[in-house]
Amino acid sequence: MAIPIESSPPPGWEREGIDGLLGLFPPGRLSEIVGPRSSGSSSLLLALIARITTSGSQGGGQVAFVDGMDALDPASAATAGADLSALLWVKCGGRLRVGLSAADLLVRCPGFALVVLDLDELGPMPASAHVRLQRAVEGTDTILITRSARHREGSPASLILATRRLAPHWMGLRPLTRLAGLRSEVSIFRSRSSHASREGRWTLDWTL
Numbered sequence: 001m002a003i004p005i006e007s008s009p010p011p012g013w014e015r016e017g018i019d020g021l022l023g024l025f026p027p028g029r030l031s032e033i034v035g036p037r038s039s040g041s042s043s044l045l046l047a048l049i050a051r052i053t054t055s056g057s058q059g060g061g062q063v064a065f066v067d068g069m070d071a072l073d074p075a076s077a078a079t080a081g082a083d084l085s086a087l088l089w090v091k092c093g094g095r096l097r098v099g100l101s102a103a104d105l106l107v108r109c110p111g112f113a114l115v116v117l118d119l120d121e122l123g124p125m126p127a128s129a130h131v132r133l134q135r136a137v138e139g140t141d142t143i144l145i146t147r148s149a150r151h152r153e154g155s156p157a158s159l160i161l162a163t164r165r166l167a168p169h170w171m172g173l174r175p176l177t178r179l180a181g182l183r184s185e186v187s188i189f190r191s192r193s194s195h196a197s198r199e200g201r202w203t204l205d206w207t208l
Contacts, residue, residue, distance in 0.1 A: 026159060029159070030137060032157045034189065035184075039164050040165065042118075046077050049077060050081035063112065090106070099119065100125070103144075107137045107142055114143045124148065127154040160191075168181070
């Protein structure tokens, strides 16, 4: 299923197709997004943050973003549609242990609709940390997501989405010199939830 995105990146959280994709993440369970840089994994995360912080008639939910590599760009998050006033940004300075401790603490705090642990290239996360985070989020209404470049075997995650870059889009007079966007593929690597088909696969166009 192709989902065209025509707004600024990361885009399209209001579109029916991507909204359905973002709705796969189960509350009270650990989920993972796995993919290297420029694969669409960060854009997918920002789209989810935008969806959660702005949805609902009484305003959106609160999101905690634990940033392992201090790589979050608030301007990009705002462009994606996120309400920055509902976003708690925790910088970890490239320290894995700090990121793990912060995520473990925040997921136990009531009030967050989403807690993200963005490891980027900082991983791999120890298997014991996966288990601890899963136990911490159980019985809550919080969506817990880790993002990393590579999947680690033994993770107890209920949902694992894998992203990969398909092709860049260029624009301008020939020769094409300006990057206009990226096309990426999101597929279900693992699903233990009745909400997600094991065969799910999406193609997303992220426009710059």
